[in-house]
Amino acid sequence: MIISAVFLLIILSLESTIGLPIFFLYLSYSLISRRSDKFALLALIAIAFFLAIFYSLSWPLLAFLLLIFHIASQKFADKLFWESFIFVCLNLLIFKLGNLQLNYFYLVHLPFFFFYFYKSNFKKYAS
Amino acid sequence: MLNEKYKQYLLAFFIVFILFFLQFLKLLNLSLLNNVANSWKEKNYVLLQKVAHPFKRLLMMWQLTSKLEDLQYRYSEIAAVAVQSNALQKENQELRKILENSDRSYKEVIIAAPVISFAQSFVAAGSRDGVRPKSVVLYKDTLLGLIGQVEERQSSVMLLSQMTDSAILAETNTGLKGVVKGNGREVLLSEIASDAQLEVGQLVFTSSQLGLEKGLLIGKVARVLADNQALATKTALIEQMANFYEVSLVEIK
Numbered sequence: 183m184i185i186s187a188v189f190l191l192i193i194l195s196l197e198s199t200i201g202l203p204i205f206f207l208y209l210s211y212s213l214i215s216r217r218s219d220k221f222a223l224l225a226l227i228a229i230a231f232f233l234a235i236f237y238s239l240s241w242p243l244l245a246f247l248l249l250i251f252h253i254a255s256q257k258f259a260d261k262l263f264w265e266s267f268i269f270v271c272l273n274l275l276i277f278k279l280g281n282l283q284l285n286y287f288y289l290v291h292l293p294f295f296f297f298y299f300y301k302s303n304f305k306k307y308a309s
Numbered sequence: 310m311l312n313e314k315y316k317q318y319l320l321a322f323f324i325v326f327i328l329f330f331l332q333f334l335k336l337l338n339l340s341l342l343n344n345v346a347n348s349w350k351e352k353n354y355v356l357l358q359k360v361a362h363p364f365k366r367l368l369m370m371w372q373l374t375s376k377l378e379d380l381q382y383r384y385s386e387i388a389a390v391a392v393q394s395n396a397l398q399k400e401n402q403e404l405r406k407i408l409e410n411s412d413r414s415y416k417e418v419i420i421a422a423p424v425i426s427f428a429q430s431f432v433a434a435g436s437r438d439g440v441r442p443k444s445v446v447l448y449k450d451t452l453l454g455l456i457g458q459v460e461e462r463q464s465s466v467m468l469l470s471q472m473t474d475s476a477i478l479a480e481t482n483t484g485l486k487g488v489v490k491g492n493g494r495e496v497l498l499s500e501i502a503s504d505a506q507l508e509v510g511q512l513v514f515t516s517s518q519l520g521l522e523k524g525l526l527i528g529k530v531a532r533v534l535a536d537n538q539a540l541a542t543k544t545a546l547i548e549q550m551a552n553f554y555e556v557s558l559v560e561i562k
Contacts, residue, residue, distance in 0.1 A: 198346070199353035219314055223321040235342045236350070242328035242337075249321055286361060286368070 186213060191232065198236035200291050201282040204273050206233075208299070215255070226252055237280040247272060262303065396557070403558040406449065419444075419561040423466070423553055430454070430466040430553055432561060440464045440561055443520055447560045448551040452477075452515060452525040456561065464561075468553055469496045469527065479527055480516040481507070489513065489527055489547065496528060499544040507533055513547055526550065 190213070194206040207229075214225040230245035251272045258264035276282075331337040400422075407420060421434035434440050436459050444456040446466050454468040469477070470491035479489040479498060487501040501507050507530060515525040531548035553559070 195346075195349060196353060196357075199350045199357060219317045223317055227321070227324060235339055236346045238343045238347070240332060241339065242325050242332055245325045245328060246322075249318075249325060253318070286365060287357060290361070290364070 194232055194236055200287040201280075201285060202273055202277055202288070202291070203233060203237070204291070204295050205298075207269070207273065208295070211252075211255075212302075215252075222252065223249070233276070237276060237282075239276070239279055243279075244276075247275060399557050403556070407558070407560060417562065420558055421561060422558055423556060424463060425554060430468055430471075431463045432456075432466055432559060433463055434561060435460045435462040435464050437461050444561050445521065445525065446553070447525065447562065448553075448556045448558075450526055451549065451551045452527050453549070453551060453553045453556075453559060466553065469547075469549070470494060477521060477527070478516045478518045479513050481511040481513050481530070483511055485511075486516060489515075496547040496549060497534075497544050498527075498530065498547050500542050501545065503541055503543050505543075507543065507545055509533065 190206060190210050193209065194203065197203050197206045210225075210229050214222045214229075217225070226248040227245045230248050231241055233239065233244050234241035251268060254268045255265055258268065328337060404420070417439065419434050419438050419440055421432040421438070421440075424431040424433050432440070432446065440456055440459050442456055442459055446453045446456060452469065454466045454471070457465040457467040468491070469489060471493065472489075472491045473493060476488040476490040478486070480486045481498075483506065485501055485505045485507055487498045489496060489498055491497065498507075498513055509530050509532065511530045513527040513530065515521055515523055515527060517523045528547040528549040530545045532546040534544045534546060
């Protein structure tokens with residue numbers, strides 16, 4: 183668990199440099215979403231804390247957004263499209279709130295994420 | 310009563326509310342941590358730039374073709390403007406020389422550009438501009454020829470070298486008199502007495518005659534032709550100081 187947290191922090195550090203917390207949110211949320219609600223909710227607040235530090239945003243606002251995302255995600259569980267959709271919306275919202283700029287790294291970053299997403303979701307359904 | 314799950318959600322939102330309240334009271338200051346994170350991000354960025362540099366170069370090379378095409382297009386545009394500008398500059402200099410020439414007479418002078426078409430010599434001025442047949446065509450007071458046929462917008466020029474049927478009375482700066490005519494290619498000074506002291510380098514001017522001003526420079530003696538010693542007269546080849554085919558503007562008066 184501690185190794186995962188350190189790994190996630192490294193990812194967040196690189197992610198915030200690039201400009202979109204897509205990997206950090208995906209990995210951290212997939213790490214806590216299957217845990218008990220009590221743990222998941224506290225973890226979300228902690229995730230919001232780190233996001234707030236790295237993107238210079240408001241901690242309570244990010245915690246609130248992550249809680250909403252968590253509730254919506256629970257509601258649309260097993261509906262991959264809607265789950266992905268609200269995940270994209272959350273990312274775009276952070277992107278907008280942080281006044282982030284599109285840059286060259288997205289050309290590498292996004293395809294890499296989609297490839298990872300495909301490997302971790304669709305590949306196991308196919309096999 | 311609320312079940313355990315909703316209680317946990319309510320507790321989470323309550324924590325968030327507390328955080329909002331603390332932020333409102335400015336008790337939730339993350340600036341120190343933000344600064345640390347920003348300095349760390351800066352280092353990351355330098356590292357990522359190094360990693361991304363080869364890809365960036367590739368992208369630049371990809372864009373290079375379109376940039377090159379754009380530059381070529383701009384270059385051809387500018388080259389066209391430069392040619393036009395050079396022509397205008399030359400024309401301007403010629404006009405300035407003509408205007409600055411204090412010796413020129415103030416009678417009606419028409420300034421026109423020479424036009425060469427199918428080895429025929431023309432000037433871009435015609436009857437509409439007041440050009441009359443037999444007017445003299447000058448360049449810096451050097452006689453180049455006479456106006457032949459006059460049309461509305463252009464006039465043909467009979468160059469001295471082409472005046473095979475007519476002649477102009479001329480005299481050298483030493484006072485030797487003769488006639489100037491052409492043989493189709495060169496300008497010749499003929500009818501000079503065979504015993505006259507005609508030397509290479511002497512200047513040849515027009516002398517008084519009907520319809521032609523006196524003292525217009527025709528050229529200088531380049532070579533004395535003495536093929537036949539038995540003849541009573543001798544002929545000299547005249548080299549003109551200006552070439553109609555090379556000047557950009559001429560005066561007609």
